[in-house]
Amino acid sequence: MRIPVLILVLLAALAAPADTIHLKNGRIIVADQVRETKDRVEYDLGEDTYAIPKSSVERIEADDAPAVSGRNSGNVPDITPAAPTFDHEGDIGAKIIREGKVDVDALSEIAQTGKPELATTAYFLAGKHESDHGNFPQAKRYYEEALRYQPDNSTLLVYYAAALMRIGATSEALSYAQRAASVAPDSPDAIAMLGFVEYASDHTPEAILYWKKSLALRPDATVSQYLARAERESNAESDFSERESSHFNLHFEGKDTSETFRRDLLAALDSDYDDLARDLGFSPHNNIAVTLYTQQAFFDVTRAPSWSGAINDGKLRIPVSGIESVTPELGRVLEHELTHSFVAQMSSNRCPTWLNEGIAQIEEGKSSSSYGRQLAQLFATGNEIPLNLLEGSFMNFSTPQAGLAYAESLAATEYIRDAYGMSEITRILEMLSQGSSTEAALRATVHSDYRQLRDEMTRALKEKYGE
Numbered sequence: 001m002r003i004p005v006l007i008l009v010l011l012a013a014l015a016a017p018a019d020t021i022h023l024k025n026g027r028i029i030v031a032d033q034v035r036e037t038k039d040r041v042e043y044d045l046g047e048d049t050y051a052i053p054k055s056s057v058e059r060i061e062a063d064d065a066p067a068v069s070g071r072n073s074g075n076v077p078d079i080t081p082a083a084p085t086f087d088h089e090g091d092i093g094a095k096i097i098r099e100g101k102v103d104v105d106a107l108s109e110i111a112q113t114g115k116p117e118l119a120t121t122a123y124f125l126a127g128k129h130e131s132d133h134g135n136f137p138q139a140k141r142y143y144e145e146a147l148r149y150q151p152d153n154s155t156l157l158v159y160y161a162a163a164l165m166r167i168g169a170t171s172e173a174l175s176y177a178q179r180a181a182s183v184a185p186d187s188p189d190a191i192a193m194l195g196f197v198e199y200a201s202d203h204t205p206e207a208i209l210y211w212k213k214s215l216a217l218r219p220d221a222t223v224s225q226y227l228a229r230a231e232r233e234s235n236a237e238s239d240f241s242e243r244e245s246s247h248f249n250l251h252f253e254g255k256d257t258s259e260t261f262r263r264d265l266l267a268a269l270d271s272d273y274d275d276l277a278r279d280l281g282f283s284p285h286n287n288i289a290v291t292l293y294t295q296q297a298f299f300d301v302t303r304a305p306s307w308s309g310a311i312n313d314g315k316l317r318i319p320v321s322g323i324e325s326v327t328p329e330l331g332r333v334l335e336h337e338l339t340h341s342f343v344a345q346m347s348s349n350r351c352p353t354w355l356n357e358g359i360a361q362i363e364e365g366k367s368s369s370s371y372g373r374q375l376a377q378l379f380a381t382g383n384e385i386p387l388n389l390l391e392g393s394f395m396n397f398s399t400p401q402a403g404l405a406y407a408e409s410l411a412a413t414e415y416i417r418d419a420y421g422m423s424e425i426t427r428i429l430e431m432l433s434q435g436s437s438t439e440a441a442l443r444a445t446v447h448s449d450y451r452q453l454r455d456e457m458t459r460a461l462k463e464k465y466g467e
Contacts, residue, residue, distance in 0.1 A: 136167050384408055
C-alpha cells in the first residue's frame, strides 16, 4: 500500500465556480453544484448527478471564486503569481476566449497586427486559459509565443516554467525559473518557483535557500509548508551518499545498506524502468530520485500514515530497515512506486488516484482475484466506495478504508484493461494531460461515465466471482 503525493506547482484554479463538500473522513469533493435533501447530499459533476448520505458530510462550502481541482488540491502547492499588466487586456480576452475555448483564428489575427504588446497579451491569456483548465502542453505552446515578444517578462517566465514542470520537463524548466529570478530578484513568486524547480530537480539545499529568500520577501503558508518538509528531509539525509545510474539518483546512508544491496537495487530499478517503458510506451524526461531510509527516518520525513509502505512524492522514498537484498516484496514496492513516476509525467500529474494506484498495482503483478468475491458482494449491494470519491489522495483513510480503496482501484483498472486493452488506459492518461476531466476521458475511450463504469464492473464481478 503506497501513496503518491505529487509535489509540483499548480498555477491557477479552474475557471468555473464550485461548491466544496467536506466529508467526515477528511476527504473533499469539489462539485459544480450541491443540493441537500432530508437525508442525502446530491451534487453534480459535469452532466452527472451523485448522492451521498448526509451523515457522512461534515460541512459544505459554497464558493463563488474559482475552485482548485479536487484531484490534487490537497497535495500540490497553489502558487499563482500576479498576472502581467497589459494594455487592452479585457478587450483582448473577450476576443480570444469564446464559449470557454481559445479562438485560434482571433488569436492569429491579433498576432498579425504587428503590435507586440497586443500579441503578448493575447498569447499569455490563451496560455493562462489552458493552464487554468489543465491543458499544460497547449499552455506551454502559447507561453512560448508570448515569450517571443517579451522574453524577459518574469511572470511569463514563471508561468512557462510551471507549465514545463507539469509536463515533466523539469530540467528545461530550471533555466527559465533561473531567468525569472535573475530579471526579478525581488519577486517572491519568481524566487519561490525557482525553489520548486530546484526541489523537483533533486537539489534540496538550493530549494531551501530560495524558499527562505521568498518568505523573507513575502510570507506564504504554502511555501512555509514545503520549506519545513525540505528541512526535515535535509536533516534526515545530512550524511547520505549518492550514486547515479542512467535513470536514477540513489540517496542512501552507507552504514545501513551494503554495496551489493545498492548495486542490486539500482539494477532492479533499471530493469523495472525498461519494463514500464515497454508496457506504457513512454519514458520519463528526467532522472528519478530514490532515497533509502531507516523506518523512523521515513516517517519523520514523509509524515505518512502508519499503513504506507513507501511514498512517491516526485521522489521515491523507501524504508529499508532490516532489508539486506532485493526481496520479492521490495521488488514489488520498487515497480509500484516507479509506475507512479511514469503515470505522473504521462498525465501531467492529473491522474485520479484510483487509476494511478490501479495501474501501479497491475504493474507490480497484483490481481484482484483474491478478494473478487468480496468486491462482487460490495458492488451488488451498493456498498463500495464510489470511484469519484477516490479521485483524490487516500492519505486520510484508515487502514480498512485504504485497503478497500486499493482493492477497488485495482479492480476498476483491471476491468478497463481486460475489456478495452492497455492502450485505452494510456489514451486516458494522454487525455488527462491535455486537460480532460476523468469522466470526459472515460467517455472518449471506454464510452462510459462513472455510473456506467460502475454498472459494467458490477456485472463483470458478478459473472466472474458470483454475488
